[in-house]
Amino acid sequence: MHMAFRPEVTPFIIGCLAVFCCLGLALRLLRRPRGAWLCFALALISAGYMLYFFRDPDRTAPADPSAVLAGADGVVVGIKPVMEPSHLETNAVRISIFLSLLDVHVNRAPISGHVAGTSLVHGARYFTFQEKSSELNHHTTILITNAASACLVRQIAGPVARRVVQWLRPGQIIGAGDRIGMMLFGSRLDMYLPESDVTVTARVGDRVRAGESVVATLNKAAPGQLPVQP
Helix, strand or coil: CCEEECHHHHHHHHHHHHHHHHHHHHHHHCCCHHHHHHHHHHHHHHHHHHHHHCEEECCCCCCCCCEEECCCCEEEEEEEEEEECCCCCEEEEEEEEEECCCCCCEEECCCCEEEEEEEEECCECCCCCCCCHHHHECEEEEEEECCCCEEEEEEEECCCCCCEEECCCCCCEECCCCEEEEECCCEEEEEEEEHHHEEECCCCCCEECCCCCEEEEECCCCCCCCCCCC
């Protein structure tokens, strides 16, 4: 399998190497060789972890035009009926996926369609396993619509690394499984789908892969899948 890495990793690698190598050099000057070698080892380990964290593997989306795909790698931690008043303006089902520090953090589009809008909210620092984090934490919102339905994707930042990025622009056409953004160092992704439009197939506790795992099906199939970007 081809494995790529996000270019956003560069400053993190430089930072890890700079911090631990400077500490190591300082310890060598203080004639503490064991501590110095430990710092040099930590520099390599931390840089290696950053490459692992920012990995961006290729994914192949299912050909089924009725499939709603997971927007993130991780574990389904919640499936809940809610009223979504600001974007979908209807009763919806919210599927929540929690990402650990070991999961791929590149996010992908659950459905094909066009980007009806995006927004960024600077919010609080609650842990993302808490219910209130969905509305109150720092997050981005992406609304994707097509002829069959719509999907509201919310990238929710955790309490430490309050950074989420999305790479879309309003009006852009995307395919199911296309890359849409990335979250950093443990986060949560919520997907809101109109309750009347979908049948949820995922269950709480399921482990899913962004752009590949089917979490719901559209009751009315979209008019053909758009090609997924590799």
